[in-house]
Every structure is written in C-alpha cells, then in structure tokens.
Amino acid sequence: MRVFFIGFMGCGKTTWSRKLANHLGYAFMDLDHILEAKVGMTIAEYFEQYGQDAFRQLESQVLKETEYPENVIVSTGGGLPCFFDNLEWMNANGQTLYIKLTPQTLAERLDKGKTTRPLIAGKHGEELVTFIAGKLAEREGFYNQATHIVNGIDMSVETLADTISARAFQ
Numbered sequence: 665m666r667v668f669f670i671g672f673m674g675c676g677k678t679t680w681s682r683k684l685a686n687h688l689g690y691a692f693m694d695l696d697h698i699l700e701a702k703v704g705m706t707i708a709e710y711f712e713q714y715g716q717d718a719f720r721q722l723e724s725q726v727l728k729e730t731e732y733p734e735n736v737i738v739s740t741g742g743g744l745p746c747f748f749d750n751l752e753w754m755n756a757n758g759q760t761l762y763i764k765l766t767p768q769t770l771a772e773r774l775d776k777g778k779t780t781r782p783l784i785a786g787k788h789g790e791e792l793v794t795f796i797a798g799k800l801a802e803r804e805g806f807y808n809q810a811t812h813i814v815n816g817i818d819m820s821v822e823t824l825a826d827t828i829s830a831r832a833f834q
C-alpha cells in the first residue's frame with residue numbers, strides 16, 4: 665500500500681507518516697528530505713539560490729521519479745499537491761491523506777518550530793496566523809480532494825491505520 669500524507673506546513677505530515685510507517689512495518693519516505701539529499705542543500709538554501717518556481721519543478725520531478733517500495737507511507741511538502749498535476753498523480757498512484765488543522769493551531773506549532781520554512785521565515789504571532797489563513801484558503805481546494813481527510817487534533821497511529829485500511833480492501 666502506498667499512502668501520501670498531504671496538508672499545510674506544520675500539520676504533522678513528517679511526524680505522523682514516520683509513526684504510522686513504524687507502526688505498520690512499512691517504509692517511510694519524506695519527499696522534502698529526498699529533495700534535500702539530491703541537491704545537497706536545505707530547502708531554505710534552494711529557495712534562496714534558485715527561487716520558488718525552480719523548487720516546484722524539482723519537487724514534482726522528485727515525486728514522480730522516486731522509486732517507492734510496495735508498502736510505504738510518504739510525507740510530502742505542504743505546497744506539493746497544489747502545483748501541476750501532482751495531486752492527480754498521487755491519487756492515481758496511491759491514496760492521499762489530508763491532515764486538517766485550523767490556522768491558529770498551525771501557527772502555534774510553526775511558531776515553536778526550530779526548522780526554517782522559507783515561506784514563513786520571519787513571520788510570527790498574528791502576522792503568521794493571517795498569512796496561514798490566506799494561504800490555506802488558496803490551497804484547501806486541492807487538499808480537500810484527498811482520498812481521506814483526518815482531523816489533526818487527537819490523531820493516533822491506530823486511527824490513521826484504520827483510515828487507510830478501510831479503503832485498501834474495497
């Protein structure tokens with residue numbers, strides 16, 4: 665089974681795809697990490713040097729050219745489903761699972777985070793909440809096309825496992 669986790673920055677894609685993969689004994693892959701290894705720099709550095717358009721081309725290429733094991737939980741970058749035909753590609757080549765959270769909760773988590781995400785660099789407090797609310801409104805039409813939508817509050821590996829297996833046997 666191949667499942668792609670999608671959703672806004674900070675919703676928990678990397679954390680929960682890794683936990684679910686461990687729980688199920690599946691492989692875990694994070695496309696942001698694969699991209700960083702491929703170019704030998706962080707995403708923040710890549711954005712700075714080549715800009716967002718080049719990043720979007722590359723992340724789409726990484727999505728489609730990566731070789732996935734049979735059973736794998738894949739974490740994607742927050743913007744990935746919103747560019748090109750990436751979302752259709754994921755839905756045609758596996759299941760997608762959207763972790764849904766409010767701008768307020770996302771902002772609280774991102775404000776605490778130590779990693780640098782170029783799109784929100786330097787934004788904090790109310791400015792961060794407002795930015796997230798606007799960007800999420802742009803992106804939700806894509807996220808809502810996921811095979812599964814789960815509430816990011818009170819998530820557990822058990823409920824995630826039940827959610828994806830319900831579809832697998834149809």
Ligand SMILES: Nc1ncnc2c1ncn2[C@@H]1O[C@H](COP(=O)(O)OP(=O)(O)O)[C@@H](O)[C@H]1O
Nearest residue numbers: 672673674675676677678679680773777816819
């Ligand atoms: N259920 C949760 N409750 C509280 N904090 C969480 C939860 N899931 C993830 N986090 C925290 O939120 C931040 C973003 O998580 P991450 O997995 O990197 O998100 P994403 O890959 O979607 O950007 C991290 O600091 C992580 O520890």
Ligand SMILES: O=C(O)C1=C[C@@H](OP(=O)(O)O)[C@@H](O)[C@H](O)C1
Nearest residue numbers: 672673674707741742743781782
């Ligand atoms: O939302 C976005 O456009 C991005 C999200 C990031 O991934 P996370 O969602 O794992 O933070 C990363 O791909 C890049 O910084 C751009």
Ligand SMILES: [Mg+2]
Nearest residue numbers: 677678696739
């Ligand atoms: Mg991530």
